[in-house]
Amino acid sequence: MTEATRRERLRAETERDIRRQARALLVERGRDAVTLRAIARELGITAPALYRYYDSREDLLLKLADDICTDLAGELDAGLDGLPEDDVAAQVYAVCRGFRRWALGHPQEFALVFASTEAKIGSCDADAAGQVGDQFGRVFLQVAGKLIAAHPLAAEVTGDVPAELHADLAAFRQVLAATVHEQGVEVDEGVLTLGAVHRIAQSWVRLYGHVALEVFGRFPFAVANPEPLFDSMLADLLGDMGLPPQP
Amino acid sequence: MTEATRRERLRAETERDIRRQARALLVERGRDAVTLRAIARELGITAPALYRYYDSREDLLLKLADDICTDLAGELDAGLDGLPEDDVAAQVYAVCRGFRRWALGHPQEFALVFASTEAKIGSCDADAAGQVGDQFGRVFLQVAGKLIAAHPLAAEVTGDVPAELHADLAAFRQVLAATVHEQGVEVDEGVLTLGAVHRIAQSWVRLYGHVALEVFGRFPFAVANPEPLFDSMLADLLGDMGLPPQP
DNA sequence: TGAACTCCGTAAACACCGTTCACTGAACAG
């Protein structure tokens, strides 16, 4: 039945335990508290044992960031679950609101994955094959692709895109197309204009900007009631994308 | 001449040295490398001596963040220096481009001040008196205020602002007015509509969002040529504010 | 079964870290 040997099962189990403990420490007391010795102590083993599973603390944090991306993607997917297949607007709202909710509820994880100066952590860029690197990026790009496909921005928008941007945006288009395709949804090449992918990038700038500012408390004034501020940004953003207003 | 006693002079001098060393460590090897022992070692003293100057490492980092804000403000002010007093558009461009340039050139400092989960670091919100907390906020808000004053957005924009936002935006308006006033520039109360300050907040979201994404490398695709991407965002943003296009 | 091998976990050690504490000696105030 179980292909795995006893040793392999045990190994997988402790690896899971390690990440779970690391995660708990990160959530409760911040990145600096994710300590090899603290993890080991909690697991009833010694710190050097962890080196059988990870090359270093840095390596563990990297894997942890990957886990977090996957969990976030799962949460966003769950939020997408009950929605009608053809109501792209609702899906976009769900992903954007879900991202904000998750970030506010998991500030330490957000900081690790989305505000880390270590280049290796959570960098969402695609590898050579044009596949997106992490699970969160997958969800975001899938919905973005469906948004473009459902609400084709006229070609006239493309004219606005400066020539210097073409190369980068073409690369982005490829990533988008690959991500959407991976999910089985076909999107017309003609619809995926540079202007459209440019707007997607701008949308990510605004979504990320708002969420990060809120998580880090860096608005230039004390925001007592942040939710409507976010909603107005979101409405604006989706208006720019050609979607009708929606609660 | 010098009112200060010998002891006071020496104290001020070593305090400056401490911050300079701390800053160097932050820049060269990141936040975690800003270590009391490393600073002391470099200064030829022992670590406990630093406790005569700061309550803790955390306290030192907080003061460091304040220094950084002031330096950033100085750099932005310098970029503003040669510009014609009445060309607000040029001033806005200078501040936005200057902020990006600074952030890309000082990623560790940017992360400390603008992406820290510790609430006490760099939180730009105003205190009870309506004064902005840090020097960087001062520069940003001054230029924003002048932008509104020079290019009054018609009152019709205000109608778009949801009622739930009014309280927060009114607070922001107060901060803005106080900051601009502090510099001697008068701005008409009628011009500072809620719609206008709302757009300022949205502009900060986009400026911060782009810069942070670039510093942390979290665009969903590999950006080979980020400058035009920033410029197009900036042009869009200032178009929204009612400014004419500009190189 | 028994030998050979793989590999998880250990203890000890090294070089760091923040922080506290009792102390010295120079600068200062009168």
Added chain:
DNA sequence: CTGTTCAGTGAACGGTGTTTACGGAGTTCA
């Protein structure tokens, strides 16, 4: 000169990441 203030010290405590040599259990194969 006397008493006080205070920057800086050295020792110590408990914490950290990481390396090393080593034991012992799981696995493989003859």
